[in-house]
Structures are given as structure tokens and as C-alpha cells.
Amino acid sequence: MILNIVFLLIVLYLLIYSIIEQRPFYRRMRRSIGFRGGKLIYVDKPQQVKGKGVVYGKLLKSEKYGLTGKPDYIYQVGDELVPIELKSSDAEDSPYFKDVMQLVAYFVIIEEEYQKRVKRGRIVYRNAMFEVYNRKYLRKELLKILEQMRKMEKGVYMPSVTPSFSLCRFCPCRGTVCEIYEGNSR
Template identity: 45%
Template sequence: MALVGQFIGVSLMTGALWLGLRPTITEKHKKEIGVRGASPIYADEKGAKLLVADTYDLHGKPDYIFETWCLKRYIPLEIKSGRLKADEEPHLGDIYQLVAYFLIIEDVYGKRPPYGKLVYANKTFKVRNTARLRRELKGILKQMRGMLQEKSKVTVNPEFTKCKHCICQRTVCEFQE
């Protein structure tokens, strides 16, 4: 009996270690629209309702939300028109947009999405809904709200590598390539 208890303990520890060490972002080298074992329940089409998360003071319209058949989980899918180079990772702004949809879906539907998908023209990325990503986004939102409340102008320190794919470029930021 003690041997069975040891086996179960080792199995649980191995499972917990695997869950903690698995990558936050996984990549497939093909465009993959859809979620296996799920049906679309929301699409950003004409007349689609804006999803509002009062808890986080966020709103948005993900391209798609899928509901899995078995566990009734919600999976957001965001389609990007651009192509990425073979060794290129998803743009940070796109990741945070997906994380914002995680927060919105959790607030609107009452269930935390386990992951979401970023679909580029030539690659698909599966992004896990981790505490670290959520914490980072909440920090960014706090900074953005603080910047909106400040009367003084924000100092910009442009750097090509940081600014190259920034979503603020040519919008709220004065820096131009």
C-alpha cells in the first residue's frame, strides 16, 4: 500500500512540475484557424456586440471566441494579417491584446480561458493564460491610465529594437522610424 502512495505522490509531483515548466507560447509553422473540439460562439462581424469587462475597465471585440465541447472552455482566437519570419516570435502588443481578451472573457462569461491563439498568415501561436502575463498586462494598464491622468508630457526614449513593432508607433507616440 505504501508503494502505491509513493507512486501517486511521484506522479502528482511530476504532473505539477510539467505544468509549471511548459512553455507559455507554443508555435506551429502553419496558419491554423479554429480550435479542435470546439465551436465558434462569437465572431467580430458587423453587428457583433462589444464585450465589456467592468472589473478591469476594458472592452474589446476578439476576432473569434470558441467554446470547447467537453469542458465548455472559452478560447479566444485573434487573426493577424502580417507574416512573420521563420525565427520571429509574435509581437508583444499582439500577445497583450490576447491577454486583454482573456480578462474580458473571464469577466463577461465567468470562466477563465486556459489559452488563446494568435494566427498570422504563416504561423499560429498558442498562448497560455498565465498569472505572469495577466500581472504584466495589469501593470501596463495601470501605467497607461496614469499617463492619461498626467498633465505633463511623457518623455520618449526611442530605441529601434524596442520601437520597431510597437503598437504606439505613429499613433500616441511621437517617435517615427
């Protein structure tokens, strides 16, 4: 009898966990930046008028992963820290992968800097806003990208891509870890 109840509870737990993990990693929302009842605790740029208890322009670091970054905003909503990244471009039906990976990097950095697990963050485009959830597979993807970048720095790994002016022109890796596009093909 007790074993049946324990078994049932384990099955229910696994079922609920699998349902939660299969939710999409983002949710489209109405465009707004702040939170009701939330407190602004970090701003990327220095301000002329400073709020009490707000950190301005500090470079946040993760020694464990060798990452540094400055999210545009961090809000404290209850016990939760929520990074917000503003983008000057428009989005289509979903957030851009590079922007999601940037936000996931901020999750990792903030967790190490503030010693709190980050559950979600927001990417705000000119025409849309997406709430991105901190999922294991997103973190694994970030770690895989970081490993590839480290291998590229050492010259051990070179991705199989074709140089393209339109794709490489604004790439943040151009001229740093990636030497694929040298500006000679248009």
C-alpha cells in the same frame, strides 16, 4: 508512515506544478483557424449570413479592469472558450509581445463576460499560428501595463523613451495616452 505519504504527495504536486508553469507561454502550430468539434460562438464583425447561436460584433467588457474589446472569433471547444485573433502581418519565431498582451486582455474580458476561465487562445499571422496559454505572469504583465497607462492618462507617469517616426508611426497609444511623438521628428 501516513506523514511520509502525505509529504511525498505534496512534493510530487509541487514538482508537477513547477514543470507545468515552466512550459513556454506559447506553442507554434500549423496555421488553421477553427477547431474540430468546436463551435463558433462569437464573431467580431456583422455577417450577411448569420449562424444560429453566434454573437456578431458585440463589444465585450470587463468592468473590473476597465477593458473593452472585440476578439476576431471565440470558439467553444467542449467547456472551454478559445479566443482567436487574426493578424495581417507575418511573424518570426514567436508571437509579438503586443499581440500576446492583446490576447491576454481578451482572456480577462471573456472570463468576466462569460464567467468561465480561459485556458488558451490563438494568434494567427499570415505565415504562422501560435497557441498562447493563460499564465499568471502574463496577466501580471497586463495589469502592470494597464496601471502604467492609467498613470499616463493622469500625467503621473511618463515612460523613458525616445521619439521615433518608425516606432511611433503606427503605435495605438500615439495621440491618446502618449504624447511623446508629436510628428515633428523624422
